[in-house]
Amino acid sequence: MRIFRRINLMNGLFKLFLIFFKIGAFTFGGGYAMLPIIYRELCEERDIIPQAEMEEIVVLSQAMPGALAVNCATQTGYKLYGKLGAVVCALGVVLPSYIIIVCLAGVLLKYNDNHYVIGAFNGIRAVVVGMILAAAVKMLKPIAKDKIGIAIMLATVIAAVIIDINPIFFIIVGGIIGYIVASREESK
Structure with a gap:
């Protein structure tokens, strides 16, 4: 075996x-x-x-x-x-x-x-x-059906095109926003 x-x-x-x-x-x-x-x-x-x-x-x-x-x-x-x-x-x-x-x-x-x-x-x-x-x-x-996810994505695209920031910043901010949204949804 x-x-x-x-x-x-x-x-x-x-x-x-x-x-x-x-x-x-x-x-x-x-x-x-x-x-x-x-x-x-x-x-x-x-x-x-x-x-x-x-x-x-x-x-x-x-x-x-x-x-x-x-x-x-x-x-x-x-x-x-x-x-x-x-x-x-x-x-x-x-x-x-x-x-x-x-x-x-x-x-x-x-x-x-x-x-x-x-x-x-x-x-x-x-x-x-x-x-x-x-x-x-x-x-x-x-x-596609997540309004907050779409907003985060669009904000990231716009910021990444306009501002030269390390991509890790966007990942961290997106994670923080997602965490906050999830914790607010859970507390409802």
Whole structure:
């Protein structure tokens, strides 16, 4: 029985490694661009983790120092398989970038002023913005009927565009406001 548990553990870890390796290999633009792919792979296609739990992981990952994608991978791995899962998922999402940078560093330095290379990166940048917006729309669905949640979201968007403040500030303020609202609702 113990052998079967170990095989299932290794099989699960290997699958998660491959999922995060794929996400790391085929997503340009960093953590926010990876969110819709992470959601699709883990919540929709494979049903590994419920969307509500994934949203909690994303919120925690945003509050932590470091890259969002690495934090999401680490948190997901930890939630599913403990410390070993955290390490495996983090390696899965980071290794592709490392391999690609090592392989392409010389080429990119040689051709970074090339009109076609600049055009390709401009196209990729536009796709990344679209993917970030798609992730935002998916995350908006749970708060769509919550007037206070919508107000907090709109205030955050406006403040983030106008004022250059660390995102952690917004997360802390949103948490405080949410806590106050919840405590007032409970006391009624």
